[in-house]
Amino acid sequence: MSQGKEAELAGHIRGAVNNGCTEIEIQETMLQTSVYCGVPTGVSMFRVADKVISQLKAEGLLKA
Template sequence: MSDDKLFEQGMVTRRAVLGDDHVNRAKALTTSLDDDFQTFITQGAWGSVWSRPGLSKRERSIVTLALLAALGHEDEFAMHVRATANTGADANDIKEALLHVAVYAGVPAANSAFKIAKQELAKRQEAAQ
């Protein structure tokens, strides 16, 4: 697939997972410093990996949450908790993924992620009311 097609597919998938508001904000904040990086993640993460047919968006979401939690990437973890509104992963999926994180990556990583997940899910619930 050409770079242009990967980018186009990446933007479609990125918007489907993260939402138009998030992607529009990211685009608006892009400068010459991070323009190549934004293209790279749109083509690589979103156009190649997230767009593959092997796993559903829900399954990819669960894997991504577990990896981000295990690695302690809290901002990205919070963003992907918010994205579960679009991927079909639910609070129980998050809980199960974080229990795996606790066993395989450590209780402190899971504890931090549970705290973030509770905050993000509470914000979503408040916004829905």
Template sequence: MHDSPREIGRKIMNELMGDGYVEGKDKNANAFTSALNEYSEEVCFGRVWARDGIDRKLRSILNIAMLTALNRPVQLRHHIEGALNNGVTVNELREILLHTAVYCGLPAAGEAFKAAEEILKKRDLIA
């Protein structure tokens, strides 16, 4: 028997964000938010992130750039965590965000740098 896209998505989310991430989301879910959580699990992670063609590190790099461009710091923080779990280095992260300053604008990149700094300090990757 094959796992459903949602089951695959939940597995990928835990691999990306760390064991227990999905279970933590489940504890906070309610009738209002559960539809969005299920959509994210099934479509975003269970169908798109599960595809071959590009690896997870590159998907993480793309997400960082897009979330910076969209100025979405809350989601960006989650995806910075995932990017680090997917092998993006501190130096690569800095270069990705510096690159966004040119194409997305300094204010958006500044917010992204703040979000990244917060995560990197929490992980003791920078002083």
């Protein structure tokens, strides 16, 4: 993610949901990752995740 890989992150988030991860688990993982990647990267990750999670909810693939 720190190298501008937003599309790859979106795919990994979708895959995590397909494997049973919850929205909270995804957020917690990104929070932990932000410590190592830096806050600006963390903010970018959360923006991507918010978009993907909203799409998954709209598609009925993730509980609202």
